[in-house]
Amino acid sequence: MNAPFQPSPLAAEVRDLLVRLGVAPDQIEGGRLLAHSPISGELVAEVREHALPEAEAVIARAHAAYLAWRKVPAPRRGELVRLFGEELRAAKADLGRLVTLEAGKILSEGLGEVQEMIDICDYAVGLSRQLFGLTIASERPEHRMMETWRPLGVVGVISAFNFPVAVWSWNAALALVCGDAVVWKPSEKTPLTALAVQALFERAAARFGDAPAGLSSLLIGGRDVGEALVDHPGVPLVSATGSTAMGRAVGPRLALRFARGLLELGGNNAAIVCPSADLDLTLRAVAFAAMGTAGQRCTTLRRLIVHEDVYDTLVPRLKAAYASVRIGDPRDPKTLVGPLIDADALAAMQLALSHAKAAGGGVCGGEPVEGLGGAYARPALVEMTGQAEVVRRETFAPILYVMRYRDLDQAIALQNDTPQGLSSSIFTRDIGEAELFLSSEGSDCGIANVNIGPSGAEIGGAFGGEKETGGGREAGSDSWKTYMRRATNTINYGKTLPLAQGVTFEV
Ligand code: NAD
Numbered sequence: 217m218n219a220p221f222q223p224s225p226l227a228a229e230v231r232d233l234l235v236r237l238g239v240a241p242d243q244i245e246g247g248r249l250l251a252h253s254p255i256s257g258e259l260v261a262e263v264r265e266h267a268l269p270e271a272e273a274v275i276a277r278a279h280a281a282y283l284a285w286r287k288v289p290a291p292r293r294g295e296l297v298r299l300f301g302e303e304l305r306a307a308k309a310d311l312g313r314l315v316t317l318e319a320g321k322i323l324s325e326g327l328g329e330v331q332e333m334i335d336i337c338d339y340a341v342g343l344s345r346q347l348f349g350l351t352i353a354s355e356r357p358e359h360r361m362m363e364t365w366r367p368l369g370v371v372g373v374i375s376a377f378n379f380p381v382a383v384w385s386w387n388a389a390l391a392l393v394c395g396d397a398v399v400w401k402p403s404e405k406t407p408l409t410a411l412a413v414q415a416l417f418e419r420a421a422a423r424f425g426d427a428p429a430g431l432s433s434l435l436i437g438g439r440d441v442g443e444a445l446v447d448h449p450g451v452p453l454v455s456a457t458g459s460t461a462m463g464r465a466v467g468p469r470l471a472l473r474f475a476r477g478l479l480e481l482g483g484n485n486a487a488i489v490c491p492s493a494d495l496d497l498t499l500r501a502v503a504f505a506a507m508g509t510a511g512q513r514c515t516t517l518r519r520l521i522v523h524e525d526v527y528d529t530l531v532p533r534l535k536a537a538y539a540s541v542r543i544g545d546p547r548d549p550k551t552l553v554g555p556l557i558d559a560d561a562l563a564a565m566q567l568a569l570s571h572a573k574a575a576g577g578g579v580c581g582g583e584p585v586e587g588l589g590g591a592y593a594r595p596a597l598v599e600m601t602g603q604a605e606v607v608r609r610e611t612f613a614p615i616l617y618v619m620r621y622r623d624l625d626q627a628i629a630l631q632n633d634t635p636q637g638l639s640s641s642i643f644t645r646d647i648g649e650a651e652l653f654l655s656s657e658g659s660d661c662g663i664a665n666v667n668i669g670p671s672g673a674e675i676g677g678a679f680g681g682e683k684e685t686g687g688g689r690e691a692g693s694d695s696w697k698t699y700m701r702r703a704t705n706t707i708n709y710g711k712t713l714p715l716a717q718g719v720t721f722e723v
Contacts, residue, residue: 230260230261230317230318231260233310233412234314234408236310237314237412238419242264243263243411244261244262244264246264248265249262249265249404249407249438250262250263251407253317254318254320254555254557254590255320255589255590257558257559258589260318264436265436265438266434266435266437268441271441271448272448274433274435275399275450275451276450277429277430278398278430278433279370279397279450281428281430281431282369282370282396284428285367286367290344290395291344293393294340294342294344296420296427297344297389297392298341299420299423300337300389301337307416310412311330311381311413312326312328312329314326315330316554319377319557320557322552322553323547325508326546329379329381329382330381332675333413335674336386336390336675337385339389339676340390340392343696347696349364350363356714358708358712359708359710359714360707360709361704362707363704364702364703365700365701365702365703366700366702366703368395368452368453368476369397369452369453370397370451370452371398371454372401372446372451372453372455373400373401373454373456374442374445374455374458375457375458376403376457377405378509378512378513378514379457380402380403380406381413386675386679387690387699388400388432390691392432393696394699395700397430397432398431399434399445400414400432400434401436417432446469449473452476453477455477455478455690456477456480457480457481458481459612460610460636460685462481477686477688479685480685482514483610483681483685484609484634485639485640485670486517486521486631486634486640487502487505487517487642487643487669488522488641488643489502489520489522489526490644490646490649491523492646493643495526497667499530499537501669502517503534504669505517505670505672506614507541508672510613510614511614512557512561515638515639515670515671515672516614516671517670517671518610519617519618519619519630520616520619521627522618522619524620527620531597531599534618538580543594544585544588544592553592555590555591555592556590556591561612564612565593565611566582568609572600572606575605575606579597580596581597582596582615593613596615600618602619603619603630603633610636624652628657628658628659631659635683635684636685638663638670639662639663639665640659641667641670642659643666644666650666661685662681663679663680675691676692678693679691
């Protein structure tokens with residue numbers, strides 16, 4: 217038994233927000249999953265976890281919901297997502313603040329995360345009238361061929377702590393208009409925002425009127441609950457976001473039962489700064505991409521590859537920005553860098569910095585900031601002479617490794633020489649350099665940008681990366697196809713039966 221829970225002011229604020237957002241008090245009291253705010257490290261809630269046998273019932277209910285939901289016309293399904301988007305708009309301030317309290321990102325980023333949810337809902341509402349297939353010319357007379365897209369079933373979503381709500385919405389908004397049901401296993405580090413989102417969804421479902429029960433549900437717990445979702449034969453698609461280590465465990469288990477996996481895993485993102493780059497713009501882009509979200513975005517800029525002609529101009533300016541950036545409570549509007557998620561993340565950052573020093577790196581910043589309760593650190597800029605092993609690893613913390621280059625080909629080779637392949641950028645005013653970077657000989661990542669940093673994607677594009685990032689694509693473009701079953705249909709409207717490829721078979 218836990219000792220009786222005495223709420224601190226921070227815990228009281230979390231509780232007030234949760235109740236306002238529609239979460240029942242018994243979901244956040246007396247449970248075994250202890251929720252701490254990274255702002256102060258304080259205990260803010262005791263969340264009820266799902267026991268493993270409950271996972272079975274949740275998935276069965278979701279399957280029943282799918283059987284009913286697939287019969288609802290897609291534009292009508294879109295109406296539910298539209299109502300959910302309205303709930304998110306009304307709750308944006310509260311939910312954004314809860315993201316800040318639970319995940320530690322600064323308020324404007326907490327609000328931005330909720331805006332991203334609203335954006336994908338808007339996108340999905342339009343998509344609900346555009347789930348179109350192709351017609352294909354048949355070689356047989358009086359035949360027609362076409363592709364149709366059908367709902368897939370129950371979609372499992374496993375999400376990471378750093379985008380505790382947006383990543384779920386990228387999946388759920390599309391899956392729901394595609395006619396699927398959704399079961400969500402949020403990070404055990406951020407269960408509270410998930411409970412709030414589920415409550416908002418239920419409000420939208422009640423307004424919709426006849427949404428089947430269990431269309432969207434939660435599984436609260438750790439790795440074992442995630443594994444139950446991954447192994448369940450009734451879940452044809454699992455979208456899993458997190459570390460490459462997680463993907464390495466989940467991918468083969470899904471393959472074993474021939475289920476689809478949409479893997480969104482770790483990144484190790486680089487930017488190349490060319491001699492013609494606008495250095496004022498580059499400085500601002502690098503500062504946001506490398507230090508924003510305290511370095512805890514999958515798309516965070518981790519490697520900066522700077523041409524030797526501009527290195528000695530740009531890098532001292534960057535160091536000054538690193539030294540001046542305000543670190544502290546993410547609720548303070550002047551703060552730019554909030555806490556790391558927990559003490560383990562701070563320890564991993566310090567370990568990486570010691571490895572970088574041992575590899576000859578010149579470290580500027582990176583020291584822990586004491587006295588704030590949570591795990592705070594000054595972002596680190598580390599000058600490296602080459603791409604040592606520590607640089608090729610993703611450390612989920614604000615560490616920017618900086619290297620010099622002479623030839624663009626060498627810079628592109630360095631940029632591509634990591635196991636991960638998520639996001640990348642080039643800063644240049646030279647169209648030839650920009651186009652080379654975007655070409656088949658350029659960046660090997662799923663995202664390649666010009667004159668903006670690697671982070672801060674919009675939902676209209678397909679999001680995801682190659683190599684150890686997992687190959688999945690979420691959000692815009694044609695990512696919706698992952699959430700549906702493609703059927704190729706051939707229709708014979710004639711009275712004869714010609715066979716394809718000239719085959720004859722007379723009986
Ligand atoms: P994590 O891998 O520790 O956990 C992610 C989720 O996976 C959690 O919900 C966890 O409970 C679950 N999980 C872990 N092992 C599992 C298993 N064997 N079976 C089923 N579920 C399992 O990641 P984290 O620390 O929460 O997040 C940080 C990582 O996520 C970073 O590597 C970051 O780059 C990555 N990330 C990637 C993207 C992307 O879109 N590519 C987005 C956000 C975060």
